[in-house]
Amino acid sequence: MPNLKPNCPHCERLEKANRGELESLVWQTDHVIVIAGDHQYFPGYCVVIAKKHIREIHNLPEAEALAIFADVMAVGRVIERGFKPLKMNYVSLGNVDEHLHWHVMPRYHSDPDHKDHPWKNAASFATRLTNSDAIKQIRSIFSTS
Ligand SMILES: [Zn+2]
Known part of the structure; x- marks a missing residue:
């Protein structure tokens, strides 16, 4: 893997994925890996x-940046097809983990705060931690798309 940085959690995930040890991995392309959120x-x-x-992203060669955007859009389409959300949220901040990544978050009518930013109810995220069944479900949606 090129250009990995010690103590970066995303680089650590890439190394694990490379070794076939990243349980949350659901899909990958030439430019990105896709994992189930935590x-x-x-x-x-x-x-x-x-x-x-x-x-x-603007520091990448344009063709590579556009390929990554295409991958992010493909992820959104797969999630939309598999989960039928009301709306997709694409969030790329990188203020904490300074490694280019997107949170691709489907939003639903059942979320009373679906018009607000996705971290509004972050205190409740731990009540729905990702388990192996959820990973398998997401992986199967990617594998059939
Ligand atoms: Zn990194």
């Missing part, structure tokens, strides 16, 4: 992680 407060929530440790 909770399923929003069923189908995934995280798209660039295969390079880079902070800003």
Whole structure:
């Protein structure tokens, strides 16, 4: 793997994925891995992680940046098809983990705060932690898409 950084949680996930040891891995392309989010407060929530440790997408060669955007959109389409959400939220901040990634969060009518930002109810995320059944369900949606 090119350009991985010690003590970066996303680089650690990439190394685990490379060794076939990342349980949450649901899909990958040339440029990204896709993992089930650590909770399923929003069923189908995934995280798209660039295969390079880079902070800003605008510093990538344009073709690579566009390929990553295409991957993120493909992830959104798969989740939409599999989970039928009301709306998709794509969130790329990187203020804490400075490694390019997107939280791809499906939002539902059943979430009373679906018009608000997805972290409004973060205190409740731990009540719906991702388990192996959820990972298998998400992986199967990607494998049949
Ligand atoms: Zn990294």
